[in-house]
Amino acid sequence: MLDTPEAVVEALRENHERPHGLSRTVTAEELVEAAEVFEKPDVLVTALLELMTAYEFTGEHRKSPVAFARVLKLWDEAPDTFSPWEAHQVFWRFKWVTTSLLQVPEMPLTTVHGWIDRMRERYEKAGHGLQPVAAMRFHVAAHTGTGVPDAHDLWATRPRTDLSDCEACETRHHAWHQVRSGDDTTALDQWRPVLDGTQACSEEPQVSQALALLPLLRTGRLDEARSHHLTGYRKVRGQTGTQEEVGHHLEFCALSRNEGRGLEILAENRPLFEATGAPLAHLGFLTGVEVLLARLAEDGHGDTAVAGPPGRSWTAAALLAHVRAEAGPLADAFDARNGTSTIGDDRRTRLARRPLLDEPLPLGLRTPAAGTAPAAAPAVPAAVRTEIPDDFDALVRTARRMARESHPGDTRLWRRIADRLADGTAPGPGGPLGPEALLRAELAEQRAQDLWTKDDVTESAAALTEAVALYEELRLPWHALSGRARALAWTASAPEGEERPDIRQGLDEVLRATEDLLAATPFDSEPLGEAEAAYGPDLPVERALSYLSVRYSAVFAAYQDLVGTLGRPAAETADGDPADGTDELLRRFEERVTALHTEAERLGHPHQVANAHQFRADVAARRGDLPAAERSLREALAGLDAAGRPWRRPRPSGLLAQVLLGLDRPQEAAELLHGAIADAVAHDDTSFALAPTHLLLGHASSHTGDVTGAVRHLSEAAARFDQDGESGQATEARLQLADVLARGGRTADAVAVLESVLAGDAADGTDPRSLAQARLNLGRGLRELEEYLPAAEELLRLADTVSGWADEDRGAILTLVAAEAARTLAMAGRWDAAATAYDRAVAAHAEAPNPPLILLMMRDFARLTMAEQEAEGVDAALGHLADADEVLAGFADDEGFSVWYERGEIHYRRARVLAEAGRFEEALPEAEAAVAAHEEGGEDGELPRAEAVRIAALIEGDGLERFNEAIARLTTAAARCRHAGEPDAAGVLDALRERFLSR
Numbered sequence: 001m002l003d004t005p006e007a008v009v010e011a012l013r014e015n016h017e018r019p020h021g022l023s024r025t026v027t028a029e030e031l032v033e034a035a036e037v038f039e040k041p042d043v044l045v046t047a048l049l050e051l052m053t054a055y056e057f058t059g060e061h062r063k064s065p066v067a068f069a070r071v072l073k074l075w076d077e078a079p080d081t082f083s084p085w086e087a088h089q090v091f092w093r094f095k096w097v098t099t100s101l102l103q104v105p106e107m108p109l110t111t112v113h114g115w116i117d118r119m120r121e122r123y124e125k126a127g128h129g130l131q132p133v134a135a136m137r138f139h140v141a142a143h144t145g146t147g148v149p150d151a152h153d154l155w156a157t158r159p160r161t162d163l164s165d166c167e168a169c170e171t172r173h174h175a176w177h178q179v180r181s182g183d184d185t186t187a188l189d190q191w192r193p194v195l196d197g198t199q200a201c202s203e204e205p206q207v208s209q210a211l212a213l214l215p216l217l218r219t220g221r222l223d224e225a226r227s228h229h230l231t232g233y234r235k236v237r238g239q240t241g242t243q244e245e246v247g248h249h250l251e252f253c254a255l256s257r258n259e260g261r262g263l264e265i266l267a268e269n270r271p272l273f274e275a276t277g278a279p280l281a282h283l284g285f286l287t288g289v290e291v292l293l294a295r296l297a298e299d300g301h302g303d304t305a306v307a308g309p310p311g312r313s314w315t316a317a318a319l320l321a322h323v324r325a326e327a328g329p330l331a332d333a334f335d336a337r338n339g340t341s342t343i344g345d346d347r348r349t350r351l352a353r354r355p356l357l358d359e360p361l362p363l364g365l366r367t368p369a370a371g372t373a374p375a376a377a378p379a380v381p382a383a384v385r386t387e388i389p390d391d392f393d394a395l396v397r398t399a400r401r402m403a404r405e406s407h408p409g410d411t412r413l414w415r416r417i418a419d420r421l422a423d424g425t426a427p428g429p430g431g432p433l434g435p436e437a438l439l440r441a442e443l444a445e446q447r448a449q450d451l452w453t454k455d456d457v458t459e460s461a462a463a464l465t466e467a468v469a470l471y472e473e474l475r476l477p478w479h480a481l482s483g484r485a486r487a488l489a490w491t492a493s494a495p496e497g498e499e500r501p502d503i504r505q506g507l508d509e510v511l512r513a514t515e516d517l518l519a520a521t522p523f524d525s526e527p528l529g530e531a532e533a534a535y536g537p538d539l540p541v542e543r544a545l546s547y548l549s550v551r552y553s554a555v556f557a558a559y560q561d562l563v564g565t566l567g568r569p570a571a572e573t574a575d576g577d578p579a580d581g582t583d584e585l586l587r588r589f590e591e592r593v594t595a596l597h598t599e600a601e602r603l604g605h606p607h608q609v610a611n612a613h614q615f616r617a618d619v620a621a622r623r624g625d626l627p628a629a630e631r632s633l634r635e636a637l638a639g640l641d642a643a644g645r646p647w648r649r650p651r652p653s654g655l656l657a658q659v660l661l662g663l664d665r666p667q668e669a670a671e672l673l674h675g676a677i678a679d680a681v682a683h684d685d686t687s688f689a690l691a692p693t694h695l696l697l698g699h700a701s702s703h704t705g706d707v708t709g710a711v712r713h714l715s716e717a718a719a720r721f722d723q724d725g726e727s728g729q730a731t732e733a734r735l736q737l738a739d740v741l742a743r744g745g746r747t748a749d750a751v752a753v754l755e756s757v758l759a760g761d762a763a764d765g766t767d768p769r770s771l772a773q774a775r776l777n778l779g780r781g782l783r784e785l786e787e788y789l790p791a792a793e794e795l796l797r798l799a800d801t802v803s804g805w806a807d808e809d810r811g812a813i814l815t816l817v818a819a820e821a822a823r824t825l826a827m828a829g830r831w832d833a834a835a836t837a838y839d840r841a842v843a844a845h846a847e848a849p850n851p852p853l854i855l856l857m858m859r860d861f862a863r864l865t866m867a868e869q870e871a872e873g874v875d876a877a878l879g880h881l882a883d884a885d886e887v888l889a890g891f892a893d894d895e896g897f898s899v900w901y902e903r904g905e906i907h908y909r910r911a912r913v914l915a916e917a918g919r920f921e922e923a924l925p926e927a928e929a930a931v932a933a934h935e936e937g938g939e940d941g942e943l944p945r946a947e948a949v950r951i952a953a954l955i956e957g958d959g960l961e962r963f964n965e966a967i968a969r970l971t972t973a974a975a976r977c978r979h980a981g982e983p984d985a986a987g988v989l990d991a992l993r994e995r996f997l998s999r
Helices: 005-016 022-035 042-057 064-077 084-092 094-102 109-126 131-144 148-156 167-180 184-195 206-218 222-236 240-255 259-268 270-274 279-298 316-338 342-352 392-404 410-423 436-453 457-473 477-491 503-520 536-563 582-603 606-622 626-643 650-662 666-682 690-703 707-723 727-743 747-758 768-784 788-803 810-827 831-847 851-889 899-916 920-935 938-959 963-979 983-997
Strands: none
Touching (some): 005 022, 005 042, 022 042, 042 064, 042 084, 042 094, 084 094, 084 109, 094 109, 094 131, 109 131, 131 148, 131 167, 131 342, 148 167, 167 206, 206 222, 222 240, 222 707, 222 747, 240 270, 240 279, 259 270, 259 279, 279 316, 279 342, 316 342, 392 410, 392 536, 436 457, 436 477, 477 503, 503 536, 536 582, 536 606, 582 606, 606 626, 606 650, 626 650, 650 666, 666 690, 690 707, 727 747, 727 768, 768 788, 788 810, 788 831, 810 831, 810 851, 851 899, 920 938, 938 963, 938 983, 963 983
8 A cells, every 4th residue: 555655665665676677667657656645745756766767777768858857847846855865866867868858759959959958057057067968968969970079079078077977888988989980999998997897887888898899890809799798698688778789789690690699689689679668779779680680681591580579470581671661760760850861871881781700700609499590600711722623624633632642622622523423514434534433433432431520330331332332343452442441440430239240350351352462463563444544643652542541441440449448447357367358459459550550651651650640649548648649649740740741730639639638738738729720721621520629729728727718719619519410519518618707707708608508408418417517507607796586596496406316416416506595595685485495405404414505504694684684683693603503513523624614604703793783792702712713724724813803803993992902913913914924814904903003
């Protein structure tokens, strides 16, 4: 019942605590009506100011001037009914009304200028400085595009007053002026204090983060752009009062080639299509939507389903037409009102922009589910693509040459050959290239290689079998033997359960046939037929490579047999020998790899020498001999360098990097991984596994302290895993990314990534424990950002999940999560729910004890109870600390945690509770007990001991006015801290001592 002023004031206070939105605005309107009935207008003043706030932050700018007109009338009639804060707001909100009038195209400019004139008159009459008036004139000039430089100078050169916009907002306006003047670099320099968090307010940094995205992209500061998109968007999503900023995030997605992310944002902000209370901001949103949709339409995705205004289904093309039909006339209306083309020009400039990057900027976020958005694959820079000859003969000869050199760029050429044969643009068979069947055999071999890289072992072996049959028909025995050997070897790595021939026996037969062939047909002997003759002078090399391919296949099969036994406990026979035959498998492997190494060196083929070294290194690493693995890989790389084969470096470089990480040498590993990626890109190696390499590089970068590099590469890894259809590995990459961000102090970025991981079905197939840890980290991150209620919701959801687990760790994890949820609910002020979670944590602790966590919860409840209830909360706070005493009493000093520390912290908190209640005589013994408890901790207890001394001194000095005792205590403690190597703690104690000495 709102029948008394007190009831309305209490309702206003409750409504003020609600988040901005329709519900708060409607309630504010109702409370204005309720306040109108009372004789004294003081409640009505408060209600009208609250209503203006609701309008301002929900984008209802059409209504705000009407409410302020009523406030001004009350100010003129009864200024004594305004509190000092409300009196200040009368002058402050003149600025709100000016910007609100600019938002509405039906409002004539003469009215806007007239309002600023009234503002000036009121400011002068009240003795206020006129810098805010100059700021309003600048905003009108920037809006209309008339007299902008002079208006900016007039504003910027005037001193700030207590009615000026906050520093963060003024910084934003100055920086945006530089952006519109075409100077991104100066703008970003001016923006620095807002973007780095030095300046902040209720609107900042999220508004500046949205505006700075385009300048950051244009200046190549991509890591900052990524971060500001992640953190800034979270603050503006779904809010009608920040729809213009949402539009800038949509534009960023289009220009950074993240159209799929843009469609997700569109789906999260459908209500903004109907938020027309701030027409200028709405135009900004619609323009961002149009930029995104135009990109989709131009790229041929006009039929893609997208989220638009509620009530019907939309495609990109249909929504684009709808938005254009609304945005175009709206921009024209502003220009007609202003008498300039500035608003329309700005819109046309935005719509004319094209993506600023050649490939998508990895954001570290999950991509939309398949079919919901166009997939964007990384573009291969033209500079590194293998040149494809137009002449078919040249095309085939180049492909064969590159294949002989083991150059990865041959893949693109073979695909082009296949395309030309398929579409009929290749010349007829025969001639110097050999019979058509030779090309079909070579292409079948290439198809097998592609299938192998995609882990399709069965189809790959089938393609090789096809190639072998053709080679045999063509009297190409070396090629046929090579194909047979690879088909056998690749089958050795097939998943369990697939049919396997007797691989060892088959390979032994191929090896014998190869030796027989070598004896009968040396590499430099005459061609055996037309097909071999097609290779001309390169025939000896072709034969040698086929021979080494057989040797390689034998090694690969032996390696597959061996690694299956390494790293697992070996059963023993009665005489104590391993029963799994590891020694025999190792002997066979060494025999095969030595033969490959020896023959490759004799024949002068360094890539096969490098392969032998890689096999040896892999086995050495699996057996724990990392130094031997490092030696082998360095020999491989040295050989490739000496032979001038840089395109073969990526794989041994990647393996060596893994070894070096195992040897705790992350800087060297990072350098190698950078080189591996560079070599793979430079030489068009499309089969090189870039996603795992970026993942490894992110890991290495994090260990060198390069957080920015780690973020960049983990984001890249996640994006590439997505493109490869490896959703589970993409999720794991994102979990690592979130961890790196959190440890680097970038909590908001980490939260954005974790929200993405845990959204919808993005985490399907990921280990449930990893997801549980992710949700725990998300809850903690949200709490650190002071988003207490969402944090508590995540933790409660996790507690429910853990309750359903059946393993032995369930109890311990439930204790942890319930305690975290209880603390977070208390921080959110949800005391009833917090009490329930508190009891749940205590019950879980009884089954699976976690004393440090439960004690922290109890101490936090004591602290938060005092903060919430002040004097009325003393008994409840002391009750929580009594609970803590009871928990601690059941544990001794050898329980795996520091009992002395927990005891000291309980005494410390009790001292503070009693001191805050004014019970200083009781508080001092508790503080001294805390000092004594931390004394038991030796060096580990120095810092908490110093803090306990500080509290004891404050109680003595400020509470009991025993200044001499407090000074003596502080003098001794500060000297102790300096002796213990804790100068900062000593400085804190010295400062308090000086304060007492000055009294």
